[in-house]
Amino acid sequence: MENNLQSKRVAILVADQFEQIELTSPRDALKEAGAETFLISPNPDTVRGWKEGNWGDVFKVDLPIEKANAEDFDALLLPGGVKNPDTLRTDEKVLEFVHHFFEIGKPVAAICHGPWTLINARVVRGRTMTSYPSLKVDLENAGANWVDREVVVDDGLVTSRGPQDLEAFNRKMVEEIGEGFHSEQRKSA
Numbered sequence: 739m740e741n742n743l744q745s746k747r748v749a750i751l752v753a754d755q756f757e758q759i760e761l762t763s764p765r766d767a768l769k770e771a772g773a774e775t776f777l778i779s780p781n782p783d784t785v786r787g788w789k790e791g792n793w794g795d796v797f798k799v800d801l802p803i804e805k806a807n808a809e810d811f812d813a814l815l816l817p818g819g820v821k822n823p824d825t826l827r828t829d830e831k832v833l834e835f836v837h838h839f840f841e842i843g844k845p846v847a848a849i850c851h852g853p854w855t856l857i858n859a860r861v862v863r864g865r866t867m868t869s870y871p872s873l874k875v876d877l878e879n880a881g882a883n884w885v886d887r888e889v890v891v892d893d894g895l896v897t898s899r900g901p902q903d904l905e906a907f908n909r910k911m912v913e914e915i916g917e918g919f920h921s922e923q924r925k926s927a
Contacts, residue, residue: 742916743773749811751778751803751832751855755821758787758794759901760849764815767908773915776800776811780829788819803831808838813915818850818870818900827858837861840927843919847896847911849903853877861926866890867897894920 748768752761765775779785779799787794808814814836816823826832836859839846848856853869854876856862863881868890877884888903889896889910896914898907914920 743768743771743912746773746812746915747810748773748775748813748815748915749778749806749808749835750775750815750817751826751835752785752797752817753780753822753825753829754786755788755793755819755825756785756817757819757822757850757901758789759904760817760819760852761787761797761815763901763904764817764847764849764908764911767912768815768915771912771916773812775815778803778806778835780825780832788821803829803835806835808835808842808844811839811844812918813845813847813911814839815911816846816848816852816855818848818852820851823851823854826855833859837927840923843894843921843923845894845896845911845914845917845920845923847907847914849898849907850900853882853897863926865895865926866892867895868899869897870900893922895923895926 840861850870857880866883889906
């Protein structure tokens with residue numbers, strides 16, 4: 739990937755049982771492009787991934803959500819998994835953090851079940867998105883236009899269906915973060 743994200747800071751927001759490859763693959767792509775990444779979580783110290791149907795690796799949390807400020811980051815990444823976004827979407831601090839990225843027009847990338855958190859942050863109305871197929875009705879009920887494609891970009895919001903789409907997701911995520919501020923991102927905030 740082109741090294742175009744020098745000096746960009748990307749927040750990666752997760753709780754336990756995130757789909758591990760949906761964190762590691764995008765994080766590697768971001769680092770390869772020159773970005774600095776920060777693992778943010780409601781957990782104060784560590785989070786544990788989910789890998790091939792079993793518990794995965796343990797990852798150090800760089801910043802607990804209570805100390806995180808969206809102003810300090812250039813973009814947000816939301817990996818999927820089932821339990822991870824289900825936990826995140828019930829945490830008011832998380833929802834405020836996520837919503838703020840939309841208010842100020844910063845790129846957001848969400849894959850698989852990651853858009854669940856976006857639904858609860860009330861930022862999907864009027865957006866064209868994709869996700870893991872089981873979220874289709876949830877997204878439509880929240881006012882999104884759901885489509886079945888490997889990657890969808892809607893004014894700074896990048897979404898994909900799952901691990902099979904990581905190559906396209908990573909490419910578009912890096913591209914949107916490289917473009918920076920997206921004024922139309924604020925339309926759903």
